[in-house]
Amino acid sequence: MNNSIIEILKQKQLDGNGEKYIERMNSISQADVELELSKVNAAYSLERLMTLISPAATNYLEEMARQARQLTIQRFGKTIQFFEPLYVSNFCINSCRYCGFNRKSDAPRTRLTIDEAIADADIIASEGFRNILIVSGEDKEHIGTEYLTKLAEKLRQKFATISIEIYPMSQEDYHTCTVAGIDGLTMFQETYNSIAYKYYHPAGPKSEYNFRILSPDRAASAGMRRLGLGVLLGLCDWRVETLAMAEHSHYLMKKYWRSQVNFSFPRIRPALNTPHDYKHLVNDADMVQMMCALRLCFADSGITLSTREPAKFRDNLINICVTQISAGSKTNPGGYTTEKDSLEQFQISDDRTPEQIAQLVKSHGYEAVFKDWDRAFTK
Numbered sequence: 001m002n003n004s005i006i007e008i009l010k011q012k013q014l015d016g017n018g019e020k021y022i023e024r025m026n027s028i029s030q031a032d033v034e035l036e037l038s039k040v041n042a043a044y045s046l047e048r049l050m051t052l053i054s055p056a057a058t059n060y061l062e063e064m065a066r067q068a069r070q071l072t073i074q075r076f077g078k079t080i081q082f083f084e085p086l087y088v089s090n091f092c093i094n095s096c097r098y099c100g101f102n103r104k105s106d107a108p109r110t111r112l113t114i115d116e117a118i119a120d121a122d123i124i125a126s127e128g129f130r131n132i133l134i135v136s137g138e139d140k141e142h143i144g145t146e147y148l149t150k151l152a153e154k155l156r157q158k159f160a161t162i163s164i165e166i167y168p169m170s171q172e173d174y175h176t177c178t179v180a181g182i183d184g185l186t187m188f189q190e191t192y193n194s195i196a197y198k199y200y201h202p203a204g205p206k207s208e209y210n211f212r213i214l215s216p217d218r219a220a221s222a223g224m225r226r227l228g229l230g231v232l233l234g235l236c237d238w239r240v241e242t243l244a245m246a247e248h249s250h251y252l253m254k255k256y257w258r259s260q261v262n263f264s265f266p267r268i269r270p271a272l273n274t275p276h277d278y279k280h281l282v283n284d285a286d287m288v289q290m291m292c293a294l295r296l297c298f299a300d301s302g303i304t305l306s307t308r309e310p311a312k313f314r315d316n317l318i319n320i321c322v323t324q325i326s327a328g329s330k331t332n333p334g335g336y337t338t339e340k341d342s343l344e345q346f347q348i349s350d351d352r353t354p355e356q357i358a359q360l361v362k363s364h365g366y367e368a369v370f371k372d373w374d375r376a377f378t379k
């Protein structure tokens, strides 16, 4: 495969508002959906996904959920992985219009020293977590490869997997991170619509759509084993975004078969000093349709649901297609220990403790897994 994901999306006209796809999806009939649902375990194609996320398919959510559940149990067993975010800095030089960390926000900022970050990580480890996600705003001066390497060296003593959700890096820097033991990257494109992308990211390095979208390529080339994709649901039409994200995933899976691709479904949440008038908000039924459709096209992909979502909604989805959840999350640096009142990135919705959520998972007949594999197995 020679084309980059940028060229693929451009050729397929999935880097814009996707008008032609909206029109095609609106013309899909219930008979088309029934035919597609009769092809159990069919491989991904844009046509299949379009049918499953079409307005006509909303009448088949129950059947889609049934098939998604079956497939998830077949591929992942009755297990739910647990992870916890570790926010290390809410300094940021970007201007994302939807984020409380954006550079125009005059709220007080916090960044953690290595020792402070480890203090938070110790709390996370004491709750039983062995999968940790380092999160930061674009704060390169403080959260650079030197910081990440030092932090990862210490975290490795307590955590089986370490992932990052920070700013896009060069392949060389990703390589430095993988050598230090960081093995997963989460990089949400936020929106694949390049025009909307410009609007929501008016300044700062994040305004570079192309550099961001190629981050998973650079990370996978540098050896990262897990690649997390997502769009910020609420910015643009969710159906078109789902098609673009699926194309991105399909491309990565073919090109970097050693890495696993995971999907996340962050819905816009209220954040300090940000507008609240999004035109494309996604309701619960839309989101379930999106998740089930992706499961029915990508049987082996992880599906992550964070504490952004309300408890009841998460509880129901555990039984359908989710494979990984966060629990007891703090979205502010130092939130677990020293800086309990520092600026949060967004308000969480499910504030139950990890223990409560693990009990709930068990009550559904699932195993709550705080550690899925050991780094030593992959050496």
Ligand code: SF4
Pocket (backbone or CB within 6 Å): 092, 093, 094, 095, 096, 099, 100, 101, 102, 103, 136, 137, 138, 206
């Ligand atoms: S979304 Fe990320 S990059 Fe954008 S302002 Fe918030 S922390 Fe910074």
